[in-house]
Amino acid sequence: MRIAKEIMAKKVVSVKADLPVEKLAGILWSHRINGAPVVDDDGQLIGVVTESDLVDQNKKFHIPTAISILDSVIFLDRAKTVEKEISKMTGATVGDICSREPVTIREDTPLDEIATIMSEKKVHTLPVLKNGTLVGVVGKADIIRTLARG
Template sequence: MLKARDVMTDKVVTVKKDLTLRELSDLFLAHRVNGFPVVDNDNTLIGVVTEKDLIEQNKNLHIPTVIALFDAVIYLESGEKFEQEVKRFTGTRVEDIYQQDVITVEPDTAMKEVASLMANHDIHTLPVVEDGRLVGVIGKVDVIKSMSQF
């Protein structure tokens, strides 16, 4: 049975959360990928930043519906969500826009499970981690190449 370790790319370009968005844009252009794993100094995966995250940073800010009651303002939507949107909208570094909740697989994960995760969650690149450390990535192209071996 084919496993993640058999098809993953182990030479992975990663970014740190203090990278500027201008530098991130340059990396996207240079490497022609749709996302980068975000790691700390120990190569522990802390998130992922995608082209979509960068593009959404430039979209219009959604102002939540509020009502004023006496001297208080009450959000009819999540105030926390609004704060996150403001942070993304005004962000200048990867830490302002990256996704911290990341679906990952381990090196021994079966490729059928990898393919299912990617399809069910609309993931283009899946980080492969071992003991929290990034050891590789699997892209949709890797899955397609491996399909003849399922």
């Protein structure tokens, strides 16, 4: 069974949190990637930003559903969810729209576990860490390429 170290991209295209969102699309497109790790000035992983985060900026806003009972208004959507959605839609920098709790894997994570994580957590860009340091990225294209090569 192959492991992350064997299939990961070692030349990691990462971005900083202060990068304007308008520039992110160009970076993802020019490198033909669907996401990138977000790093601080010391190169430490602080999040992941993906094409989906960019797409979310252009979607219609869902007005929270509410019901009125005895002069009280009860919102059926959670306030934090609505706040997060508004924040992503109005974000100006990568730091505003990225996921701040990225799902990561180790170099020795087997392919079947990587696929399971991607499927269950609905993520397609997995930073690979070695002793807490970013050493690579596994994207869904890396898995498809590995499967195609047998």
